[in-house]
Amino acid sequence: MLVLMRLIRSGAAALVFAGVLAMGGTAFAVLGQPSPWQMGFQESAAPTMDDIVWFHDFVLYIIIAITVFVLALLLIVIVKFNARANPAPSRTTHNTLLEVLWTVIPVVVLVVIAVPSFRILFVQLNIPPSDLTIKATGNQWNWTYTYPDDKIEFTSIMLQDEERAKVSPPPPRLLGVDNPIVVPVNKVVRVQVVGSDVIHAFAVPSFGIKIDAIPGRLNETWFKATREGVFYGQCSELCGKDHAFMPIEVRVVNEQAYAAWLADAKKKFAMDGSAPATSVAAAGAPKTE
Ligand SMILES: [Cu+2]
Numbered sequence: 418m419l420v421l422m423r424l425i426r427s428g429a430a431a432l433v434f435a436g437v438l439a440m441g442g443t444a445f446a447v448l449g450q451p452s453p454w455q456m457g458f459q460e461s462a463a464p465t466m467d468d469i470v471w472f473h474d475f476v477l478y479i480i481i482a483i484t485v486f487v488l489a490l491l492l493i494v495i496v497k498f499n500a501r502a503n504p505a506p507s508r509t510t511h512n513t514l515l516e517v518l519w520t521v522i523p524v525v526v527l528v529v530i531a532v533p534s535f536r537i538l539f540v541q542l543n544i545p546p547s548d549l550t551i552k553a554t555g556n557q558w559n560w561t562y563t564y565p566d567d568k569i570e571f572t573s574i575m576l577q578d579e580e581r582a583k584v585s586p587p588p589p590r591l592l593g594v595d596n597p598i599v600v601p602v603n604k605v606v607r608v609q610v611v612g613s614d615v616i617h618a619f620a621v622p623s624f625g626i627k628i629d630a631i632p633g634r635l636n637e638t639w640f641k642a643t644r645e646g647v648f649y650g651q652c653s654e655l656c657g658k659d660h661a662f663m664p665i666e667v668r669v670v671n672e673q674a675y676a677a678w679l680a681d682a683k684k685k686f687a688m689d690g691s692a693p694a695t696s697v698a699a700a701g702a703p704k705t706e
Contacts, residue, residue, distance in 0.1 A: 609635055
């Protein structure tokens with residue numbers, strides 16, 4: 418038995434080692450976007466995502482422990498109780514202690530998983546006092562972003578290959594857009610999400626946010642980007658033929674750069690007040706402060 422366990426352990430270690438070798442340096446996530454041969458999540462850039470990464474690892478340890486335990490039981494049965502090794506099987510049935518244990522222990526395991534899981538759900542949907550509100554409207558097939566407090570609104574469309582080639586360095590394919598969202602670093606950004614036609618979903622992995630954009634319903638979530646950089650996400654609800662071509666680009670910049678961008682954007686993207694859908698939704702947004 419011990420030998421077998423040791424074999425399994427060294428086998429697993431060799432597999433992991435081979436995997437790491439095969440993937441080389443590219444296995445490690447690039448900030449804000451997926452990378453070739455990536456294992457696991459994109460690198461976190463927000464406290465919510467830190468929690469999600471922690472929870473993922475935590476549950477993974479529980480899964481590994483349970484899997485190894487069940488495998489060990491199976492191997493014991495296979496080796497010790499096969500017809501050759503155990504020709505006269507015992508007729509024992511029922512064991513109260515065992516039955517209580519195999520009911521109570523899984524319940525305890527589930528509770529241990531549920532508590533942090535519910536906590537993260539609560540954190541994602543319980544919006545702290547926000548510094549900035551952005552409304553993201555999902556359209557077939559692009560996003561409209563509104564900064565209601567600054568009266569700006571613009572549409573964000575994916576760059577085609579020839580457009581990407583003109584930018585240096587070229588943004589990643591299928592992710593770069595013409596007008597990204599710009600937010601200041603370390604500020605709480607409230608994101609209001611709605612759909613204008615069908616259901617879309619607003620998701621940025623590095624911030625740990627993903628929420629449906631539903632016509633006629635204002636969903637809310639939030640993020641606080643703790644690192645500067647460019648972060649990409651995608652529409653995450655199958656919304657039609659160009660579902661794969663409505664990426665989300667968020668630029669997290671410092672306070673000064675944000676102020677400069679905002680001053681510029683106010684000229685470029687000023688709302689003319691003739692967009693009733695936007696103003697109604699912005700005015701009707703619940704105030705939680
Ligand atoms: Cu969509």
